Amino acid sequence: MATELIYLEDFGVVECTGNIIGTAVTEDGRVDITLDKTCFYPRGGGQDWDMGAIDGEHAAFRVEEVRLDEYGVVHHIGQYVSGIFDPGAKVSCVVDNERRSINTRLHSAGHVVDLAVDRLGLGWKPVRGAHYPHMSFVEYEGEATPEQCETIRQEVQAIVDEVVMDTRENQIRFMPVHEMHTICRHVPDNIPANKPARVVIYNNNYGIPCGGTHVKRLNEIGRIIVTKVKYKKGITKVSYSVEGIS
Numbered sequence: 001m002a003t004e005l006i007y008l009e010d011f012g013v014v015e016c017t018g019n020i021i022g023t024a025v026t027e028d029g030r031v032d033i034t035l036d037k038t039c040f041y042p043r044g045g046g047q048d049w050d051m052g053a054i055d056g057e058h059a060a061f062r063v064e065e066v067r068l069d070e071y072g073v074v075h076h077i078g079q080y081v082s083g084i085f086d087p088g089a090k091v092s093c094v095v096d097n098e099r100r101s102i103n104t105r106l107h108s109a110g111h112v113v114d115l116a117v118d119r120l121g122l123g124w125k126p127v128r129g130a131h132y133p134h135m136s137f138v139e140y141e142g143e144a145t146p147e148q149c150e151t152i153r154q155e156v157q158a159i160v161d162e163v164v165m166d167t168r169e170n171q172i173r174f175m176p177v178h179e180m181h182t183i184c185r186h187v188p189d190n191i192p193a194n195k196p197a198r199v200v201i202y203n204n205n206y207g208i209p210c211g212g213t214h215v216k217r218l219n220e221i222g223r224i225i226v227t228k229v230k231y232k233k234g235i236t237k238v239s240y241s242v243e244g245i246s
Contacts, residue, residue, distance in 0.1 A: 002072030004037035008198055009172065011216040013039045014095040020056075020085045026077055033061060033076040033085065039093050040076060041100070042068035044192070046129040047107045047212045050100055056091040059083030072194040102245055104213040107131040109164075109224045109242050111214075113138050115206045116159035117238060118185055120152070124236060126186060133246060137239040144236050149229040156238060157226040163203055166218040171201040183207035 006016050018035040026032050033054060040063060043049040049066040054076060064078035085091065110131045117124060117140065124142030144152055173183070177197050180187045184199060184207035191197060191209055200208045202218060215221055223243040230237050 003074040006039045020089045040066045042066040050095045052095040108215045116156040144231045153229040173199045
């Protein structure tokens with residue numbers, strides 16, 4: 001049975017209750033907990049997993065890693081702090097909010113960078129992104145000369161500075177993948193089929209097919225710094241950071 005992904009429906013959810021579906025031991029000796037529903041985000045789309053705690057009446061568990069399998073089941077991997085969960089036990093889930101906030105702001109910043117690139121009308125196709133404190137970038141199929149790279153960086157920075165001041169609430173819509181082109185400028189060919197198909201709308205009109213966590217309002221990201229634009233072998237990489245995150 002696929003896990004209900006509560007975080008897809010609520011921008012800020014970091015707590016929920018659920019029931020234990022099963023437990024197993026991983027190859028490295030840790031414990032793998034599955035639930036009927038979860039607020040924990042599993043690694044994916046260039047965004048890191050949540051960490052936190054799962055607590056019940058007779059046991060406490062530290063979540064160190066979260067994964068989503070091909071069947072839509074979320075695996076909460078970690079260690080017992082005390083006791084052991086019984087199948088069917090009711091538990092409380094609490095995400096490490098500081099870690100979630102950092103990951104969410106970095107991930108959302110990547111989409112703002114992409115929005116800026118799109119507005120420049122460069123015709124680049126996004127192919128990969130990473131949104132980690134030590135490494136944040138968006139890569140595109142598209143060319144730029146060394147002379148153009150710095151100009152593009154400055155132009156992206158100017159648009160980012162404007163967009164990140166937006167205080168309107170972002171929107172969430174669930175829809176079939178084949179309909180996403182009606183509100184999204186780019187729909188990847190590899191949208192995962194193991195979770196509900198969702199679009200998040202930034203800046204009132206920029207649709208993003210994405211299953212990650214997002215800020216509720218773009219001004220919650222903080223200042224985005226476009227650090228570098230570099231072209232190599234058909235790929236242009238736009239690197240960035242978020243002020244205060246290191």
